[in-house]
Amino acid sequence: MSIVIAICIVILAVAIVVGLVRVLTAKDMGSRAVVGDLVYFSAIGMLTFIGMHVSSSIVLDGIFLSSMVGILATIALSRILTRGYR
Amino acid sequence: MMRILHGISYVCYITWAIITGSVTVITRLFRVGKPYAQPMIVEVPLRCATDLEVTLFASSITITPGTLVTAIAAGTSTTPPVLFVHALFEDSEESALEGLYDMESRLLAMTRGRGPAGSARTAASVENSVQQENAAAAENAEENAAENTSAGYPVTEHPTTREDQS
């Protein structure tokens, strides 16, 4: 089980690194906002697998709450893009 | 009862669309020699009327990989609401519109209990009909204005103001 969890964590970490390289090479702010979303969801996945590794009892609760709150980060980024207008 | 059946089939359809769209996004990564995508923004006049239908349809379009709602134009009493959809993997504008209208027919079958009767109007026909109605309305307004001035009544551009209601 620990090998499987390690593989998943490594894949998600590679996804975050790829996204950060994309931030460095992208010119426009919209792409950077999308990459911020990608990093957020990859971090949720890594947190889930780390919780499975340490036999935490709130794995499902954690991923449920963070998936519900995930819209706030995106809406904040889009509000920043339009400089406060809706 | 039929609405529940239509709702179940619509959920299955959306799930299948998500899976096939994701497979398209991923398998296009490993095709060498061809361009990855053909982006386009198409205009979709809706047959949906209520806010619930428009919201459900916009969310269904966006959750399907490969199509994305970029802007929504609100409908008036003469024009339907219009979605501007960004599509990535379609061959032409007609095939993109065909897929979107298929999804809309299934959605309307869920919310109304039966499918829509008429076929969808194209963007050009909607624009033309709206322009004809506007021209007719303008002619009527001019005739009324001429009658009013000949009868000696003062012509008011905006007979009702809404400032006192706010």
Added chain:
Amino acid sequence: MNDVLATTLVGVFGITGSLIVLCSALAMFKVRDALSRINVFSPATGLGMPLIVVAAYVWTLDDRGFDWTSLFIAILAVLCLIIVSSVASNTLSRSSVLSGQPIHRKTAPNRLATPPAGVVDEDPDAAPETGD
């Protein structure tokens, strides 16, 4: 036997979901503008993250046995992921258009910029020749 089955299922769902997230991160290199990037990001939240939720539910099932509460939370998490990511993508794409992010020049019929064929584009709000 049961442990092996649970490990296999967690591996299949977890690794597939992680690979989908990674592939949609790689697909961001293939497309050229912000709208297409928002577009190719939806497999990650529509299919990748729900698969990770399923992996977490299978692990919980193996660890603590069947429970109606955990099943309810798992189903609710999948629904929340799909609905929330859809609404978030709508908001982000709308603000990215409104704030004037550049759109790729090969976007072939761009109906936000050009009207369809056969339409005379008149501005109904255009003021008549009165001057102010």
